[in-house]
Amino acid sequence: MWKHSIKAGAGLLAVLGLMGQPAVSAEWPAKPITLVAPFTPGGTTDLMARAIAQQLQNELGQTVVVENKPGAGGTVGAAYVARSAPDGYTLLLANVGHAAAAALYKTLTYDFQTDLDSITSVAYVPNVLIVNKSLPVNTVAELVEYIRQRPGEVNYGSAGIGSTQHLSGELLKSSAKLDAEHVPYKGASPMMSDLIGGRLAFALDSAGSAAAQIAGGNVKALGVTTLKRASAFPDLPTLDEAGVPGYSMTTWYSLAAPKGLPPEVETKIYQAVVKAMKNPAMQKTLEGMAAEPGGTPPDEFKKFVVDESRRWVDLVSSSAIAKN
Known part of the structure; x- marks a missing residue:
């Protein structure tokens, strides 16, 4: 009797545990997706968001709506996404500035690494x-x-x-x-x-x-500023070549989601981005922005973001440019 009660209780707890998790259908996406662009309309981030949103819509067969939430160097939009459900229906177009935000803004209500899942890169500029x-x-x-x-x-x-x-x-x-x-x-x-x-x-x-x-x-x-010469400016040397050894700076754009994104949804998003990078329309858009295509594998990109965050924290600390 006691053993049966324990098994029954364990089963109930398991069911309750599953109920506490966000329900993600195997048919994801089953409804429109919101892609948050954390800067004002018309800027590079906004244009990049609209370009990748169109491609994701084509690949996933579901509407992808770009929603601008500007403010505080992109952190207002990032905080909004961090508070959203980790079901794959709210995404963030992040950039290199988000990796430095923890050092720049001491009153952030979220942590870019622990409250958001970096999925893959979109472009490198x-x-x-x-x-x-x-x-x-x-x-x-x-x-x-x-x-x-x-x-x-x-x-x-x-x-x-x-x-x-x-x-x-x-x-x-x-x-x-x-x-x-x-x-x-x-x-x-x-x-x-x-x-x-x-x-x-x-x-x-x-x-x-x-x-x-x-x-x-x-x-x-x-x-x-990149270590390799840019395809858009093949005759321009890198700063590293031109006398500033080791100088390397790339403005990258990526997709991120609230922490806890189901692995199968992450895989679908990553695969959609990889396919988008091969689309002639997306390639033309990136070329017009002098950008290199993204599509970095998730595990590799997550490590990249950790390294970038550490790097910019060190720079900000040493240059005393942090904000309150």
């Missing part, structure tokens, strides 16, 4: 070191020397505190032992306007947004 066209430098080495001769006097711009341009600039200062002043803007467009106008000396902007200004001769491009 190099930044380009660009200078005002009137600046008397034409190489990375000349810019480094120019700044060293004017400690604390040379300004560089970014799209804001914690933006990829800001992280790139601080990494350059740290790697080359430079003393340059950071000027944050509310977006890449006003920053570019001031660079062209001569109120800034240099910037490290996304290849996609800088390409038109480079092609138009409005700014001079000196190098790319």
Whole structure:
């Protein structure tokens, strides 16, 4: 009698335990999916979100709606996704800034690594070191020397505190032992306007947004931030090649979900992204953004995110750029 009661109780607990888990149908997705873009409409992150959403919709046979939730360097949108059910119906288009957010924002209500599951990469975009066209430098080495001769006097711009341009600039200062002043803007467009106008000396902007200004001769491009030369700028050296040994910065975009995403759903999303990368329309979109395609296997990408987070925490701590 006692043994039967124990077995019955154990069975009931098992059922209750299953009831406590989110119900994920084998037919996932059975309803529309929301992809949160944590920045304003029209920017690179938003455009990337809409491009991959369309491809996911094609591959999964279900509507994928992009919802913009901007604020605090992308952390408002990330926090929203972290609080959502881990059923695969709410996803985040994350980027490199989310890996640095823990060091930049001390009052975050979520942890990028423990509250979200990184699934796979969507794209990798190099930044380009660009200078005002009137600046008397034409190489990375000349810019480094120019700044060293004017400690604390040379300004560089970014799209804001914690933006990829800001992280790139601080990494350059740290790697080359430079003393340059950071000027944050509310977006890449006003920053570019001031660079062209001569109120800034240099910037490290996304290849996609800088390409038109480079092609138009409005700014001079000196190098790319990735360890390998960028296919969009094959003649530009990497900063590593050009005299800043070991310099490496890539603006990456990825898909993330609330922690606890069922493995079978993660696999379906990953496989859909891999197929999307082979779609001519997606390839054309990425080419227009000077981006390399993603589709990194989940296990490999999770390790990459851990390494990236550690790297940016170390940089932010050493450069004293953390926010409250």
